[in-house]
Amino acid sequence: MLLIKNVDIYAPEPLGKKNIFASFDKIAYISPRIDLPKRNFPEITTIDAEGLIAVPGLIDMHMHFDGAGGEGGFNTRTPEMVLTNFTMSGITTCVGLLGTDGITRSMGSLVAKAQSLEEEGLTTYCWTGCYEVPTRTLTDTVRGDLVLVDKIIGAGEIAISDHRSSCPSYSDLIHIASETRVGGLLSGKCGILYMHLGDGKRGLEPLFNIIDNSEIPPENLLPTHVNRNSLLVKQSIEYVKTGGYIDITTGIKNEGDSAVSATDLYIKLLKENICPYNVTMSSDAGGSMPIFDDNGKLLKLTVGLPTTNMETIKELYQRGISIENSLIPLTSSPSSLLKFKNKGHIKEGFDADILLLDNDLNIAYVISKGNIMVSNYKPVKYGTFEYNK
Structure with a gap:
């Protein structure tokens, strides 16, 4: 007690x-x-x-707690995260995922790491899959993973508009979104298709296409890294105004001519009278943060940090945002969208x-x-x- x-x-x-x-x-x-x-x-x-x-304890829906990376070769694979990486950053609930590498990383290992962290005192879940489509699963299908594996709540992060993606067609995305949604209905989970956005010229166009050409509701679709560049920022504001949901990456800072910090984008959204419950934030902690040139050549690679969540909350408060609105994207908004x-x-x-x-x-x-x-x-x-x- x-x-x-x-x-x-x-x-x-x-x-x-x-x-x-x-x-x-x-x-x-x-x-x-x-x-x-x-x-x-x-x-x-x-x-x-x-x-x-x-x-409330922070909820981070995008954590590579079993390691990630590898875009620069085997020696750039990021290590597993440990318990105090989470607790010292105020994270008490997290969702793990694979990312770029679905070959040397596996869903079995990810779920095992989630179970380990749960035994050590956190609350943990997983997205099934990786960048590629068809994606990696534990059972034969995404739907099967959601129904049969308690830890799995949706599919992700599926890569779109990125040179590291498998260039999924619109029909591919609609199919996996449908599988994820039905798996969520059958298991009582959120059933969200969680999508990684890169610097590709299509940006959020695939999501607008899913909304326009399928019966998938916006609450089953969640794009992340929307603050990666100015095109995505512009499109994400348009997307959320139509009733969509977006996930802002706290690990992305104002870099170069295009990237926008989580603080700047969130304040911009509030000024546009966007409901904060249509916005979530996550760190991308444990994942590689590569920077490529226009030809896809790797220029620099760092590791995402879980501390960026609390840093963003502090920055928002220092810039005049109420404590309540500063907390919502990392507490009550993800809990509502993810059905926690x-x-x-x-x-x-x-x-x-x-x-x-x-x-x-x-x-x-x-x-x-x-x-x-x-x-x-x-x-x-x-x-x-x-x-x-």
């Missing part, structure tokens, strides 16, 4: 100063005053959070995934499913093979 006292709550909507009582992995009670019995009552861990604010029923909010009956932040929005405590993972700015729970410093 855990009692958090005297904390200002943003759930993400502001609730004022209250106390939060968690039992096992759930938030049991939220109240301005909680009086506990002094005798014959189980032991309770208490955190006096005076001067701190409580926000007990995530994304600080609410009675929901999972006890809570961050305690100081006035500068630095992470002081991380609670995941009722367990303290970070205390006083330092990790107190480590992964199985992490070196405890």
Whole structure:
């Protein structure tokens, strides 16, 4: 049992100063005053959070936690992520995926890594597939993966408008979107086709085509990396105004003449009166961040970092966006779109995934499913093979 006292709550909507009582992995009670019995009552861990604010644990739907990369050869394969990569960045729920390499990386290994992180204290899911179409699956089909594998919630990241894609036709994309949607209906999952966008000249055109020429609803389609270049930014604003959903990559910064930071694009969307619940954000952590020239030659390669999520929230708040609106794309919006029923909010009956932040929005405590993972700015729970410093 855990009692958090005297904390200002943003759930993400502001609730004022209250106390939060968690039992096992759930938030049991939220109240301005909680009086506990002094005798014959189980032991309770208490955190006096005076001067701190409580926000929901972050949900990151785009994490290469089993490693990725390889665009520069075998020595550029990125390593697996470890538990404190997530917790020290405030991430308590994440969705893993493969990416470019569906040959030396496998869905079996990805699901196993998701199970490992779950056992260590996080909540984890997976997208099935990789860049290519037909894509890699555990069973014979995408639909089969969604129905038969608990961890799998949709298909992705399928690459479009990218020189690393398999150049899927519109009929290919409509078919895999249909398979994903029906798999979601049968399994009670989101059934989203999650699409990687590169620098190709078509941009979001394939999505507009799916909307215009199929019966796939917009909530089953989610393009990511929409802030990669100016064409995608322009198209994504048009797309979301028609009722679509977009995922902004926090790991993309203002680079060169074209890339737009997550902060800049989100503020632009809010000024266009776009509903923040049509927008999600994710880090692309653990994945390679390659930069190619116009001929597809690799110029530079770095690794995506999970810290960019919290950095973006801080930047938004510093630029005048409310704490609530700064949090939505990484908490309540992904929980709604991905159908995570007990995530994304600080609410009675929901999972006890809570961050305690100081006035500068630095992470002081991380609670995941009722367990303290970070205390006083330092990790107190480590992964199985992490070196405890």
